[in-house]
Amino acid sequence: MGSFTAKKVQSLIKDGTPGRYGDGNGLYLMIPRKGVPYWMYRYTFAGKRRELTLDKYADLSLAEAREQSVEAQKTIRSGVDPVAERKREEQVAIRTVQDLFNDWYQDLEKRLKHPNIPKRVFERDVAPSIGHLTLDSVTPMDVRAIVRKVANSGRPTIANDALMYLKQLFNHAIKLGLLTYNPASAFNLNDAGGIEKSRDRTLNLDEIRQVFRIFRDNSDSFTRDNYLACALLLILGVRKTEMTEAQWSEFDLKNKQWVLPGERSKAGVGMVIPLPPQTLAWLEELKTRACGSDYVFPSRRSSKKPHMGKDTLNRAISKLFGREPGKKPQPKNRMGDIAEFTVHDLRRTCRSLLAAVGVPGHVAERCLNHKLKGVEGIYDRYDYFDERKEALTKVAELVEPAINQ
Missing domain, CATH: 1.10.150.130 (Tyrosine recombinase, N-terminal domain)
Known part of the structure; x- marks a missing residue:
């Protein structure tokens, strides 16, 4: 018999002081600093110290833990290492x-x-x-x-x-x-899908006017949240999920800036994005529409995610082009002869609009949070905030009349 009694074990658990408490014969009660108490069996095999975790204290009584340690001793006496045996059993578990x-x-x-x-x-x-x-x-x-x-x-x-x-x-x-x-x-x-051609679809100003008019005409299926998300993506040039998963805590509307954290940026680098005046009214409207949610685009469905889903915008746009996954009779094409585009093409369009209003390449690349290439990227740590602010404002002035109608 070991030195423990059921009462003593309960009192050690209640006390909760982290440590390793021995019952004798290699059986220990482990009380970790974090996590739940568990039983562990220590032994020597082929001259090496080994530790075999038995189970959580909540799932194994003192008597059961002693039984398991005796079983482990028998296994060792027969020349088998219980830790190695357990690993082998885990491998066998990969069948399908x-x-x-x-x-x-x-x-x-x-x-x-x-x-x-x-x-x-x-x-x-x-x-x-x-x-x-x-x-x-x-x-x-x-x-x-x-x-x-x-x-x-x-x-x-x-x-x-x-x-x-x-x-x-x-x-x-x-x-x-x-x-x-x-x-x-x-x-x-x-x-499989063949060699992928890189996309180069951008929308010209005339298409932007038509597209946002079609968005407005179909507000029953293309919601106001979707509309404003597309407007912001077109002007700010950020990536889709950087926008749709944004939280209000990242925005400082008073100082007209959005602090995109590094862990949410695909580039892995945080960025302070200047907000052109035209975007502020849309963000204020979204704040009202969010009804106290932490997210700029809260999920309007009872989904697991608290924010707009990854496919929501692309699906809404596809539907206007007469394509809806899963539905056999496809919806009517509302886009007429406009060539198909995706949400990511709005970011590409922002880049072409920046060029159209005369923004230098290195500033336009920073607007899109692209790392500058070569020597310039290594030495130029300057963030071009004022230049980016001016650049995005020019783009906003260009497209805002098509959006605010």
Whole structure:
């Protein structure tokens, strides 16, 4: 018998002083500084000190913890290391493609700034087809079926992404020794969405006037929040999620500036954005519309996210072009002969408007929070705030008449 009694253990837990408390025979009650108390078994195997976590105190009584430590002793006497055995059992737990993704996702969370992007592609386009299959039963034909289905749904870029993620996912299985062959390895971009052409769509002033008139004429489906978001994106040239996920705490309307924090910027660098006078009235209106929300564009649906969704604006624009995912009878095209554009094309349009009003290239690049290239980027730490303020105000003067009608 060890030195503990159930009462003594309870009193140690209640006291809560962090430390390692021994029961004898290698069993310890661990009370960490942070987290919950748990049982741990210490032993020596092949001359090395080892520690085996048993379970949380809340889930394991003193008697049960002693039983588990006795089982561990038997395992050690038979020449097996319990810690190594546990790791092996965890590997065996990766049986299906879904299990493999869950394991790979832990790596992605450490490495990637936005691990939710591959997760979204996996959940939407991969898991429904092969998530339930065992690893060794996935064939190249399964891979081809997935990327073809995505490409045929009119999403060539996502088809390319899905293929890239499938290659990386099965490489992860090879690293773990679970597979010797990658079923996605022989495919290339031509089998998926094709070589992607870089987009160069921008809207001219005449198109801007027409588009915002069509937005207004269809206010039943294209909301006022969407309208003002597009107006701000066109004039400020920020990226979509930098705007749609913005919080009021970032704005200083009195001093006409928006402090975009580095962790929300795709460039990873924070920036103070000057707010042209024309944008202030729109922001004041949005503040009223936000009804006390912390977000400039609060979610109008009961979704998990408190702010406007990533696809909301692009879907609303697509609908006006007569395309609505999931709906079989497609809506009427309200845009007439205007060439299709996306939300990101508004940022590109801002860049071309900056050039049209005579803004020097290096100032225009800073307006878009692009890092300056080469030597200039290394030595020029000056932020061009006043020049950017003047530049964005010129763009605002140019397009504001099309918006405020």
